[in-house]
Amino acid sequence: MNNAIFKIFNIIILLVFITSFNLRNMNQNEEKSSSLTQGGYDEVFRPQIHYTPAKNFMNDPNGLIFFEGTYHLYYQYNPEGNVWGNMSWGHATSKDLIHWEEQPVAIRPNELGFIFSGSCVIDKENKAGFGENKLMAIYTSSDQIKQQQSIAYSNDGGQSFINYSGNPVIPNDDENLRDPKVFWHEETKKWIMILAKGILKGVEIYGSENLKEWKHLSTFVIDIPVPDIQWECPDLFQLDYKDSKKWVLLVSVNPRGSFLGSGTMYFLGNFDGQTFTPDPLNYPIWFDYGMDSYAGVTYSNTGDRRILIAWMNNWLYAPEVPVSPWRSAMALPRELKLIEYEGKPILASTVVYEINKIAGPWKKIESQFEPGVAYQIKLSISLDKDSKILLKNNEGERFIFEIKCGTRKLIAYRNAATGKTSFNPKFPVPSLEAPLNVSGDNVILNIFVDQSSIEIITENGSMSMTNLIFPTSIYNSLSVYGVSYKAEMRNLNSIWRKN
Numbered sequence: 001m002n003n004a005i006f007k008i009f010n011i012i013i014l015l016v017f018i019t020s021f022n023l024r025n026m027n028q029n030e031e032k033s034s035s036l037t038q039g040g041y042d043e044v045f046r047p048q049i050h051y052t053p054a055k056n057f058m059n060d061p062n063g064l065i066f067f068e069g070t071y072h073l074y075y076q077y078n079p080e081g082n083v084w085g086n087m088s089w090g091h092a093t094s095k096d097l098i099h100w101e102e103q104p105v106a107i108r109p110n111e112l113g114f115i116f117s118g119s120c121v122i123d124k125e126n127k128a129g130f131g132e133n134k135l136m137a138i139y140t141s142s143d144q145i146k147q148q149q150s151i152a153y154s155n156d157g158g159q160s161f162i163n164y165s166g167n168p169v170i171p172n173d174d175e176n177l178r179d180p181k182v183f184w185h186e187e188t189k190k191w192i193m194i195l196a197k198g199i200l201k202g203v204e205i206y207g208s209e210n211l212k213e214w215k216h217l218s219t220f221v222i223d224i225p226v227p228d229i230q231w232e233c234p235d236l237f238q239l240d241y242k243d244s245k246k247w248v249l250l251v252s253v254n255p256r257g258s259f260l261g262s263g264t265m266y267f268l269g270n271f272d273g274q275t276f277t278p279d280p281l282n283y284p285i286w287f288d289y290g291m292d293s294y295a296g297v298t299y300s301n302t303g304d305r306r307i308l309i310a311w312m313n314n315w316l317y318a319p320e321v322p323v324s325p326w327r328s329a330m331a332l333p334r335e336l337k338l339i340e341y342e343g344k345p346i347l348a349s350t351v352v353y354e355i356n357k358i359a360g361p362w363k364k365i366e367s368q369f370e371p372g373v374a375y376q377i378k379l380s381i382s383l384d385k386d387s388k389i390l391l392k393n394n395e396g397e398r399f400i401f402e403i404k405c406g407t408r409k410l411i412a413y414r415n416a417a418t419g420k421t422s423f424n425p426k427f428p429v430p431s432l433e434a435p436l437n438v439s440g441d442n443v444i445l446n447i448f449v450d451q452s453s454i455e456i457i458t459e460n461g462s463m464s465m466t467n468l469i470f471p472t473s474i475y476n477s478l479s480v481y482g483v484s485y486k487a488e489m490r491n492l493n494s495i496w497r498k499n
């Protein structure tokens with residue numbers, strides 16, 4: 001009898017334990033999904049048209065790939081905090097490059113170290129032996145001493161990855177070899193991997209038939225007048241130019257000089273499956289002339305479109321930008337093209353047309369206007385005289401830029417007048433200069449303003465300038481001095497609300 005009571009008592013205790021364990025787990029799952037997808041995204045300075053993780057620190061975009069109808073955006077992510085550390089691949093997905101849904105962390109640090117930047121490919125023909133059409137990730141395993149290259153495969157459409165047991169696939173014993181970008185080179189029937197050489201400044205090119213065994217093919221080095229740089233996050237791809245094609249080599253460099261910090265340059269030339277040979281142009285040529293476009297790389301598997309996403313921040317002050325509980329946003333996705341200017345090709349970029357999905361109707365504006373959470377201004381300015389353009393809020397904070405008609409340059413002032421800047425003495429900069437690269441007697445600028453950023457891009461993409469700003473309220477007036485102009489604006493709806 002006593003024994004039976006004891007048994008029943010034990011069963012009750014076990015049931016209570018199981019139920020409370022399940023409840024705790026359910027709560028955790030609920031917490032997880034609410035922090036991933038249902039956060040308010042309405043904190044001060046929270047971008048409304050740019051991707052940000054709900055919380056914690058993000059840097060470079062990684063593994064950009066269009067796979068089975070979904071755009072994947074992996075990124076350097078610290079799941080534990082709001083500054084750099086514990087580097088993992090965070091993950092977000094989108095159907096249209098504009099609305100994003102945060103997903104669980106896809107790859108976490110392992111015995112080979114942190115998971116640094118890298119890329120994804122689809123192994124259509126099962127060359128690596130993990131299965132046909134496998135989504136593969138190629139990343140840098142980084143411990144304190146070594147940067148080696150590793151691969152992983154996904155069995156669940158990119159939600160999670162399993163590391164290959166033979167990692168690293170490119171062993172190495174120093175810390176200046178990182179950020180693999182891999183693509184299939186049809187002519188030589190090989191996977192090509194390009195790697196940045198960090199403070200050794202250059203790019204290493206490797207080839208492979210199976211993603212597991214890699215052979216060194218060549219080294220690209222070039223002497224260019226940029227002081228104290230390290231090379232990171234390369235990309236190599238082809239674009240149409242006139243009746244043929246050209247190869248574009250993107251390299252992010254940090255810093256670009258004493259006050260500019262992180263930036264991305266590009267080379268144009270030829271790649272024969274082994275060696276990249278640059279055209280003789282006046283390098284460095286910058287992809288974006290603002291302070292906050294770094295580590296930009298392009299999507300794989302998007303057919304004829306070449307789409308780039310860049311990290312909208314700068315290592316000069318990234319850990320201190322005054323935002324919480326997240327830190328850093330991605331710049332708006334851009335479509336890349338080579339266009340001709342003064343007889344030479346330049347890499348042009350415009351915001352992807354999918355931005356129209358969140359846009360309201362165009363309205364003519366004179367000076368004051370009523371901004372939504374974010375907006376786009378289209379400003380057409382005559383180039384017969386110099387002009388000065390001010391975007392201002394009710395608090396008197398302002399972002400000023402000038403257009404010099406003689407040199408056809410845009411000079412911007414991301415200085416202490418723009419809003420909050422005192423969090424880091426390197427944030428306010430004296431001036432930023434960009435060539436407009438337009439002919440004709442006027443220039444059309446598209447200006448995308450969000451809660452804490454401003455992206456200025458010429459209509460044909462010949463010049464872009466991305467800057468963070470931290471104004472008390474979003475700018476709500478436009479003044480143009482010196483020239484005749486036309487301006488219209490349209491509101492851009494928050495990507496965090498279902499439109």
Ligand code: FRU
Pocket residue numbers: 059060076087116117140178179232233295
């Ligand atoms: C560039 C970079 C990469 C590296 C990653 C680490 O911003 O330094 O070279 O893989 O960040 O987070």
